Amino acid sequence: TLDRFEAVSRDRRAAALIVEPLVLGAGGMLMYPAWVLAELKRIAEASGTLLIADEVMTGWGRTGTMFACEQASVSPDILCTSKGLTGGTIPLAATIATDAIFHAHFSEDRKKTFFHSSSYTANPIACAAALANVEIWRDEPVAERIAVLSARQAAGLQRFRVNPYFTDCRTTGTIAALDLRTGSAGYLAEIGPKLRAFFLERGLLVRPLGNVLYLLPPYCITSDELGGLYDAIEEAGERFGSRP
Structure with a gap:
């Protein structure tokens, strides 16, 4: 798999790689070591391929660390989190990106804007639940x-x-x-x-x-x-x- 990804990346045919770090969930709870994730990041960086970490299931302590990527000392270009964000009490998700990605779409030029629907953005009840969850993480062991x-x-x-x-x-x-x-x-x-x-x-x-x-x-x-x-x-x- 690593060789296949490296070959595709070398030919500049991959814009991004989406992974569930350490554990492939719905695919059968398939688990892999942290060094594999680190190697995927190395290959992605070498070819300019974005690494997107789907930490919806693995985040917020599930794999033993706050985020699974930490175990491979990997900082993804985009990180997706949900579920544990509110302690599982109410649906809420967040997409976190690097400064480089943020500024690529932050412009007065509307042609550079990343348009997306905001119909369900920043639900106040869900955000309150997330803040309460963060307080628990901060104040409790x-x-x-x-x-x-x-x-x-x-x-x-x-x-x-x-x-x-x-x-x-x-x-x-x-x-x-x-x-x-x-x-x-x-x-x-x-x-x-x-x-x-x-x-x-x-x-x-x-x-x-x-x-x-x-x-x-x-x-x-x-x-x-x-x-x-x-x-x-x-x-x-x-x-x-x-x-x-």
């Missing part, structure tokens, strides 16, 4: 909670590494994912709705990606609550899983 949760996720997943019904157990920060061994795999696998119904019956909001189970718990989750979730996953494996 959120980073410590994230570190504790990350350790719990890594430890909790160990039980599934020896479970014959699961494979490819993986974690990045507070994100944990594992694949259920089953007859069908992929995003549209029929097992997905069955698993969702199974967890809902137990009062758990789990949204499988086909046969992929992933956990993005709130940072305030307790050890008992997390343990109960692991127990339910183990039960799901026994009911729906297949042995290798």
Whole structure:
């Protein structure tokens, strides 16, 4: 993939590269090391290709740092954030750009203006929620909670590494994912709705990606609550899983 991107960039055929740093979410919770992200940034810079980081899911502590890009010491040209911006309480998104990109569109010349719809811009309720969330990050030990949760996720997943019904157990920060061994795999696998119904019956909001189970718990989750979730996953494996 890196060689392919470098070849395309060398020919100046790429205007920008959009990535989810460290974790490809809806694509199956695929995780990759920080050095890969750093290499993508190096290739992009060398060819003048913009690097756009989609941190809608990975931002606000999900991968263990405020933004996933930090783990690769990467500053993207454009960063997209949402979800955790308001603590998940109300929809709000922000697109952050470098000074160079901002000033490229900041001009009295209307031909240089980046026109975009403002119908839903700066909703006061959403902005108030975001400010309250920022205050929580500033005044409370959120980073410590994230570190504790990350350790719990890594430890909790160990039980599934020896479970014959699961494979490819993986974690990045507070994100944990594992694949259920089953007859069908992929995003549209029929097992997905069955698993969702199974967890809902137990009062758990789990949204499988086909046969992929992933956990993005709130940072305030307790050890008992997390343990109960692991127990339910183990039960799901026994009911729906297949042995290798």
